[in-house]
Amino acid sequence: MPKPMTHRPHPWQAYNLRGSPYFQDSLSRNARNTSLSLFVGRQRELRKLLIRIEGSLTGSRQAVAGRPGIGKNTLVEAVKAEARDAGYWVAPKSIALTPEAGSLDLLGQVHSGVYGAVTASCANASGPVVETAQQLVTSFRLHGGGLTVGALGFSGGGSRSEGVSQPPSALLLDGPRVLHNLLGHALAQGARGVLLHLNNLENISTEHARKAADKLRAVRDQALVLEGLHVIVVGTTDAVCTAVLRHPQVRSVFSEPLVLDSLSLLEVEHLLQKRYEALQLDAGGPQPASVDAAVIQELYGLFRGDLRAMLRALEDGIVELLITDQHQTTAPGSLAPISRDALFTVLHRFHQVELKRQLGSTMWKRLEAWAAKDAAAPQSQKQLQKIWKLSQPAVSQILQDPGIIVAVEALPRHGNDPIQYLLTGAARLALLDP
Template sequence: MRAIPNLWHLLNLASSPFFQDRLTPVGDPAHPIELFVGRGAEAELLLRTIGSSDGSRQAIPGAVGRGKTTLAQYVKSELGQARYLAANDPVSVGSADTAAELLVRILSAAYQTVLTHGDSTTGGLEPMKVARQLLRAFQTQGGSISLGLSGIGSIGAGISRAFVTSPAALSALAPELLREIGLVAQDHIGAKGLIIHLNNLENLSEANADRAARVMRDLRDTALLVPGIHYLLVGADEAVRSVVQSQPQLRSVFRVLPPLAPLSNSDLLELLQRRYEHLRLAPERPVHPPATEEAVLDVYSLFRGDLRGTFGALEQAAVRLIGVAGELPTDPMDRDPVRSVLHGVYADEIDSALGQVDVEFLQRLAQTFAGQAFTQAEVEAQTQVPLTTISDAFGRLVPQGFILVLGKRAATGPGRRPVEYSLSGAVHLAFAERAHP
């Protein structure tokens, strides 16, 4: 029987250090939060804001792959040690969500978090029973049935009866029910508050951004301002700006961090060192790093601080180079072989994913702008391609991740600020030889 090699075992690693899984505050020994590196100032600001208020709303914006979600996970871990309750998994926010759908998801997260951290009697408390019935109604029947519920008052004290028949009724009932669940957390469990982590508010079309803004605005009074609950909203820079900062009703209640900058080179190398030690297979033997620091930082620069893209690229190179490219099987990958193999990997990926017209368009952008940011108007000026054709191409290439949305350029005069873009690291690598002879 043929033996299938495990290239990571050659390096005394249990598995790939280039994993892209989310770090988890508790319960996941493969991806523990202790591997988190950097972001000290941002984490401290988030923690101080939560610790100094009875309820808060904070947004964490940044480009794709910058570690926004991991920062939120780290903050939740720190808060957990201070008796705040949070679920490991965030609440997903989609561009097609209605306010009622997202409100049910928030209510479910609050209920499940308290139930998980409570004792055997927690689920029998009146607010928890009401929440359970309400969630069952909306998750199994879409909220379209009439459901008799015990009213919500102080814990243990039932009052009037309520009947849920529509999303409007849910909106009327949710604030008090969320407040009561928060009181269960405080009075029954001894928690200081609940943390609700809203995730994946990524770049949206203008129509979707308007819709998402309306949804979040509708949630302002039904969920976001409930005492005892703290919200962390994670999303792409432009999405956060479009949804939160453009709405006076939301801007007044959300604290928005500055967009996350890329991790420093030293933090990136420290992050990998922690992963190497965590994944060390045999404690008595050294770990052999799979790539030189120069190779790691070169790929990182091409991906403009996108950790997810960087690690994905290094993984692609590793399965092709480790054990075969150096004099010894344990030799790390060097910069030039990594660039060469990734050039072929991403050129093939682009050729298979796109038609010839889009491939040639990307190649032209790579030759014209290299590592620079650009607007659609600048592409028109430099390439003489009609703006309508450029807009159509961007409409195809942005959703596929070959062109990245950076955000809006700083204002230089009256009028709307243009959106800035850049090419992905994959595009830079695919056309590296032609763009940088």
């Protein structure tokens, strides 16, 4: 006879919570613990994006930009939920603008996104238009995203490295027709439009951002400007601005990118309070905070508004402390807040080990030299040359290495001024003396 299942006490039960209030997932409408009811701030930006969608009778193309981790995708999830309530059909998944994929892959993903919006929003999605779109999407998915064009139209196969310059002429003729008909079908069924979310323009090189710009230019007439289609592109500021402003053909059909500021400290505190309340196990029980407000304030300053990284640090550090034997035996809801020194000691040790492992001893010594100069101050490549005693090409190569993003963040460029670089919050935690 099998033994009855036993449930191990959840570490967050010590704070009368059914889960971590420091989760980093984007909010979504139907999620229990990450519901959009926890959305905080951004009301002005939310209304601005929605007004542009609802104010266009033919379609819209917008971009949301900002530093990593400040809530860009969560804002777009809120826009999608509001748009869905207003009668727009929304693609269930976002579309990844990956650098290795070609323009035909992007075109295929747009088809898949619109088809997904139609089938998710219309219970009786059928007829020749839907069936033709289904055949195209099935072929695209079965062959790993690549598309070729046979004598009778679309067929599977093809290369994922298709360039952006000259897509096959049959695709130029048939692709827009299939997509146009599918969008027309959605509008005829009562949809006010179809909304797509293009993502993944974050922590990428200038070269990859330019490739994204080329892909958007290549599919502009075939997809982006078709009647009934609304597109929101999301990513870090420099990447998004490069993608949508580099080519005049794309710039002319996109609204000016909406660049987000970080949530204020007051908004972050409100966000955490809403999460504590939503995740409470016993509504009548005690609700102790896991850390004092002063700790939140200090981490907010260290991470400079990078909410995702700050929440990850809080979760990593607190969980490490909660799983000790001392806390396992504590009655639910009876723990005092974790002290600043205990939390920062754990985070310092954790991030130092991780950065040394990921970057190696040589790069770690360079970070130490930077921190000794001024860990909080931005530095240009010229200044880093002096700190690291390296040539300009060597410094440039280091800063272009994708692995360096765990420790160094490039700030958005202003005009022709040199790019400024900052140590990330994780790097500063690793380098500080707790």
